[in-house]
Amino acid sequence: MxxxxxxxxxxxxxxxxxxxxxxxxxxxxxxxxxxxxxxxxxxxxxxxxxxxxxxxxxxxxxxxxxxxxxxxxxxxxxxxxxxxxxxxxxxxxxxxxxxxxxxxxxxxxxxxxxxxxxxxxxxxxxxxxxxxxxxxxxxxxxxxxxxxxxxxxxxxxxxxxxxxxxxxxxxxxxxxxxxxxxxxxxxxxxxxxxxxxxxxxxxxxxxxxxxxxxxxxxxxxxxLQYKDIKNRHKSFNRFAHKGDFGKVLLVGGSYGKIGAIRMSSEAAMRTGSGLVTCFSPKCGVAVLQSSLPELMVIASESEAYLSDSQEVAFDNYDAIGLGPGMGQEALTADLVEVILNRYSGPMVIDADGINIIAKNENLLKLLRENIILTPHLKEFERLVGACKNHQVRLKKASEFAQKYNCVLVLKGAHTAINLPNGKQYFNSTGNQYMATGGVGDVLTGIITSFLGQGYGAEDAALCGVYQHGIAGELASAKKLRGTIASDVVKAIPKSFVKLRIK
The missing domain is CATH 3.40.50.10260 (YjeF N-terminal domain)
Structure with a gap:
């Protein structure tokens, strides 16, 4: 290191x-x-x-x-x-x-x-x-x-x-x-x-x-460098079954934004999750089932946005990824609070999940050490207020992780992973061609998958951020600025090969 x-x-x-x-x-x-x-x-x-x-x-x-x-x-x-x-x-x-x-x-x-x-x-x-x-x-x-x-x-x-x-x-x-x-x-x-x-x-x-x-x-x-990452990955033998690779739930999507939760779901699959389920509005079911036949889908009671469903047994999942494309409707915000209260397992909160927390400060007290927040710069400032420069932003990110005893992944070039113990890790992978819509949703799926496979929050965040960057590099090698988030998802398997992670 x-x-x-x-x-x-x-x-x-x-x-x-x-x-x-x-x-x-x-x-x-x-x-x-x-x-x-x-x-x-x-x-x-x-x-x-x-x-x-x-x-x-x-x-x-x-x-x-x-x-x-x-x-x-x-x-x-x-x-x-x-x-x-x-x-x-x-x-x-x-x-x-x-x-x-x-x-x-x-x-x-x-x-x-x-x-x-x-x-x-x-x-x-x-x-x-x-x-x-x-x-x-x-x-x-x-x-x-x-x-x-x-x-x-x-x-x-x-x-x-x-x-x-x-x-x-x-x-x-x-x-x-x-x-x-x-x-x-x-x-x-x-x-x-x-x-x-x-x-x-x-x-x-x-x-x-x-x-x-x-x-x-x-x-x-x-x-972060490669030698710091390889030993943090879990290994599985030939007798491992899909239960060993984790059951994860991705929660998100709204009318016109089903693509975000779809990419998170496929990213979780490509990262190795044994079973992936998506909880989305009814309007997303057909899209998700037809484009990802391996994915299981639970429909929210609402057609356009997410609301609580008594059919969802959250505790049956090894990890939850919450937020991509979910919108900020009142009933959706209520759902976020329900999940934070009812589910004690590891969780990734991204995008609108973070925006909802920023608008409802009472939710901050529900954060804990096995929760990973993955804001981009603007989402982070909605949590902590405006920052005049990145030096101040990094200081506040570390303070936030320590105050709320959670992991905070501040996305961007050299993504900063902030831990509750005050440690701050900077990523060395990735490039400018990853600056395109949906790439953050891919990261949510990757980290959620690692949590579901039994990684601790620290290892899931470090391995997820590093490997996400490698997938971006591989995806953009020939496409350069023509790279899109779906290309990064497709490169996840190649990232395992490049990093020699079995």
């Missing part, structure tokens, strides 16, 4: 590691540069022309080490010095001395910014690192602005885009990376959606710092 620690703690973390291993700070910088170059070699050709922009701090030192290593590997590299190198950090100064004499370089000042207009294929930003604590100004602002305006290049940030604070929200401008290669762990601000255009695609590379060194700096924030 990769811990996310504050930028202020990184210097102390590096110092502890250096002391324990008996190495120099320059050696650790060399590890980082080597890891960056390994990534670079696997993604870029030696024919690519590379411009590397280096400041006079340790981030610039990383850039200079990268320049030296790439040049030795045969890349066409040019270095641009930004800032006052008479004040360079010791390791930056050393890496400048180690540059081969034949490696071309220039010092950029105000009147030489136009010299950046070389025919580069790749621009590497190593100007400013995690120590930034104020908006860019002067030459730094001019250089970053110039780099952001250059067309037909790939922009890569070393550790963090210059100008972006490690732990807070951006003020002013910053380097707009297509790829950010972060060392050892992602910096907290790289998780914020406001920073998406600056971070680009996030890649975390291992520079050899062992996990125990993070312990004293733990802030209970983690970045």
């Amino acid at each position: 990769l811990e996310i620690i504050s930028g202020a703690s990184v210097k102390k973390l590096d110092a502890d590691f250096i002391h324990e291993k008996g190495i120099s700070s320059h050696r650790l910088m060399e590890y980082a540069a080597t890891a960056f170059c390994d990534f670079f070699e696997s993604n870029f050709h030696r024919s690519d022309k590379v411009g590397i922009f280096c400041g006079h701090g340790n981030n610039g030192g990383d850039g200079l080490a990268i320049a030296r290593l790439l040049w030795r590997k045969g890349y066409d590299v040019m270095v641009f010095y930004i800032g006052d190198f008479s004040k360079a950090s010791p390791d930056c100064r050393l890496n400048r001395e180690l540059l081969p004499e034949k490696l071309p370089s220039i010092t950029v000042c105000d009147e030489r910014i136009k010299l950046i207009d070389y025919d580069f294929h790749v621009l590497i930003d190593a100007v400013l690192g995690i120590g930034v604590n104020r908006p860019l100004e002067g030459l730094y602002l001019d250089v970053v602005g110039k780099l952001n305006r250059i067309n037909d290049v790939t922009r890569i940030a070393v550790d963090i885009p210059s100008g972006l604070p490690a732990d807070g929200c951006l003020e002013g401008d910053a380097f707009k990376a297509d790829i950010t290669v972060s060392f050892q762990f992602p910096k907290y601000s790289l998780m914020f959606p406001e920073h998406a255009e600056y971070v680009g695609k996030l890649k975390v590379v291992n520079i050899g710092i062992d996990q125990p060194f993070f312990g004293q700096f733990s802030e209970k924030k983690y970045f």
Whole structure:
């Protein structure tokens, strides 16, 4: 599990590691540069022309080490010095001395910014690192602005885009990376959606710092990776029967929105539930039965929306998914309260289920540790009020999960899974092509299925969010922005194959 620690703690973390291993700070910088170059070699050709922009701090030192290593590997590299190198950090100064004499370089000042207009294929930003604590100004602002305006290049940030604070929200401008290669762990601000255009695609590379060194700096924030997920999945033997895979109930749908609960239901099936039942309005029965013959359907007493039905034995189910497309009619809101009061098993609450709770604060007291809420950003703000930025939103999400002793999955890029114990996990899978209607309903079905299969709330949320992202990646590989939610449902089986989960 990769811990996310504050930028202020990184210097102390590096110092502890250096002391324990008996190495120099320059050696650790060399590890980082080597890891960056390994990534670079696997993604870029030696024919690519590379411009590397280096400041006079340790981030610039990383850039200079990268320049030296790439040049030795045969890349066409040019270095641009930004800032006052008479004040360079010791390791930056050393890496400048180690540059081969034949490696071309220039010092950029105000009147030489136009010299950046070389025919580069790749621009590497190593100007400013995690120590930034104020908006860019002067030459730094001019250089970053110039780099952001250059067309037909790939922009890569070393550790963090210059100008972006490690732990807070951006003020002013910053380097707009297509790829950010972060060392050892992602910096907290790289998780914020406001920073998406600056971070680009996030890649975390291992520079050899062992996990125990993070312990004293733990802030209970983690970045999910495959190795963290596989062991959380349950395994089943050949003698398992459909009862072992769980009976789940999906509750939702209303006139014109039956598709939402249909996708949740199919997602639960594709995730492996033994038996899936849908409780929907009468208007949805024909659609659901004809499109999903494996699905069992219970009709609500109402034709257009959900209302309580005495025929539903909620306790017969191993898990319930509540909310997709259900609407917010008064009788539907009454049904939500009935289920929360009558059913004590694990549950996922999404979409209109969350909106109903937001309008009826008395329902909040019915939340508990085996309930998972899966709001998108707007639904979450209906629960807690407006948030001026994602930093505030993440803080409130963690506080909500702790206050109401539930799991809160705040959906979006790097979906944040908030646990009652204060831990906050950020997802590493998924992409922008999943930003389409119905994909959240698919997640509801996936997580509900895992709960029904006997996963605890924490494992169901983590495995569900991670695998949902993998399914989205697989579904969009050839369709890109043409991807729709049904494509993600169809990719769920492939996600089990890719993750080697039997």
